Amino acid sequence: MxxxxxxxxxxxxxxxxxxxxxxxxxxxxxxxxxxxxxxxxxxxxxxxxxxxxxxxxxxxxxPIVRGAGVAPITLAHNVPTREDVDAVLATARAAGAEPVHDAVERDWGGYTGYFGDPDGYRWEIAYNPGPIGQVVLP
Structure with a gap:
C-alpha cells in the first residue's frame, strides 16, 4: 500500500x-x-x-458519534510565515468561522492558531519552521 x-x-x-x-x-x-x-x-x-x-x-x-465537545480530529493548513498565519485566520473570521483562536508561539518553535468550520471541525493554521513543516509547503 x-x-x-x-x-x-x-x-x-x-x-x-x-x-x-x-x-x-x-x-x-x-x-x-x-x-x-x-x-x-x-x-x-x-x-x-x-x-x-x-x-x-x-x-x-x-452511525456518527454525537455529543458535546470537539471532534477528535484537526485539519492543518501550513503556511510559510507567521504573518500568513494571521492573514488566514483573519480570512476565516471574515468567512464566519467560529471560534477563532488567535495564533500564539508554541513551545516547539512554531506559531499556530485555530478556527472552527460550520460543523465545528478545527483547522490549525500553522507556521512550522522545522524540517517536517517544510515538507508540507507547496
Whole structure:
C-alpha cells in the first residue's frame, strides 16, 4: 500500500452552510458539488476534502458519534510565515468561522492558531519552521 492519503471525508449537518463557508467565504473552488449530498474540494495535488451531508455519510460508513465537545480530529493548513498565519485566520473570521483562536508561539518553535468550520471541525493554521513543516509547503 502506498504511503499517502487521497481523501479526507467529513460529515456535515448543513451542506449549504458548508458551501457558503468554504467556497464563498474562503474562496475555495468546488471540484464536485452535488446538492443535498456532497461537496468535494481538491486541496492538494492528489488530495480531496470530501464534505458529505451527515445522513449520506452515515448511510455509507455507519452511525456518527454525537455529543458535546470537539471532534477528535484537526485539519492543518501550513503556511510559510507567521504573518500568513494571521492573514488566514483573519480570512476565516471574515468567512464566519467560529471560534477563532488567535495564533500564539508554541513551545516547539512554531506559531499556530485555530478556527472552527460550520460543523465545528478545527483547522490549525500553522507556521512550522522545522524540517517536517517544510515538507508540507507547496
Amino acid at each position: 502506498d504511503q499517502r492519503i487521497s481523501f479526507v471525508t467529513l460529515a456535515v449537518r448543513d451542506l449549504d452552510r458548508t458551501r457558503a463557508f468554504y467556497v464563498d467565504g474562503l474562496g475555495w473552488e468546488a471540484a464536485l458539488d452535488v446538492a443535498d449530498e456532497v461537496l468535494m474540494i481538491q486541496v492538494g495535488e492528489h488530495v480531496v476534502l470530501s464534505l458529505w451531508v451527515d445522513e449520506q455519510f452515515e448511510a455509507e460508513v455507519g
